[in-house]
Amino acid sequence: MVLLAGLSLLTLAACSRPAPEARLRADISAMQAAIQDRQPGEVMDRVADDFSGDGGMDREALHNLLRVQFLANADIGATIGPLDVTLRGDHATVRFSALLTGGSGRWVPDQAGGYQVITGWRLEEGDWKLYTAQWSR
Template identity: 45%
Template sequence: MQQIRRFQRFLVGAALALAGVLSGCGGAAPEQAVRAQLQALQQAIDARDAGAVEDLMAEDFVGNDGMDRRATKQLAAGVFLRYRDVGAKLGPVEVELRGDDAAIARFDVLATGGSGGVLPDSGQVYRLETGWRRVDGEWKLLNAGWKQRM
């Protein structure tokens, strides 16, 4: 049971971390850039690339329980090895701009994982609030908080 909970927490962390995949979005309007990065989230998770988890967050990223970018990468690598199928399905996204170089995005995510059967072995819905900042023209994930939905 504890492994399933760690796995679910990882999916949330990976979803948040990988939301920064579109590094070329710096020239787009801030809201569009954040939304585009979140759209790339599912593709990045499907690619199962733990290195992208670390590379695409701000150097000073902080998540729940003090999870930093290195810890997120390590957890991602472990989960990708353990589960053949990993998924994150995003719900509607609210973007709140804080000037031209900062934003907050809020959304629900269904995090799933399994061994490759028809149905996932586990799944949970989380509410996420993510902070974004533009660094050298690239949007980076600065912080993330998540809680399990009942």
Template identity: 45%
Template sequence: MVLLAVAAGCSRESPEQAVRDRIESLQEAVDARDAGDVADMLADDFIGNDGLDKQGARQLAAGMFLRYRDVSAKLGPATVELRGARDAVATFSVLATGGSGGLLPDSGQVYEVETGWRLVDGEWKLLSAEWRPKL
């Protein structure tokens, strides 16, 4: 019994890794062009640049997916810092591109991103995001 308890405890994902996995899931939702999945990862009180809320973020994602047939987000390594047991901050860079299916994207930009995360009912939700063009 003790060995089973120890094994179960060892297989548990660290909070830092759980946040990294959620960031990866967010990238996958963008790559899949799924605005609903993007919105599902946001906290109800999400806030982004210029007061962007959860509904606005969903609409922004949907608009980008309609405008560009090919949308891609390539993330750099994330740094995750826990702030207590239920909050975390993650920073990373992202290359965001959108195109019409040709060899080169129609538009692209590298951003420096700082995100805030909160553990809600056992799941990490994106609480805030601030992005600044890097180039």
């Protein structure tokens, strides 16, 4: 009986959705992997329709920027530092540092840039969507 109760609890835990912060962290990790795997569509799946970034960048401009970088660089690297997540209901702010690299595929990247990034996220129909981003060198 105790074994059955334990298995039932494990089954319920496995079926439950992760906490909002854990889901957000997983989404950011998936975006990082999609950048490195050169999958702009996977990145854009997590970007809100009304996205706004530095310099007036909108969602389409972000998508174009990704495509240009993927065409210009055989290898893309995206390394992000620890995430500082602040949740406020169905909104979140995530701060982190990022090192972006690109190159011809040789051992040493041709270009690299370090950034401090602040992003804004909101829950839309149960999914986190990136709706704003600011970055500086």
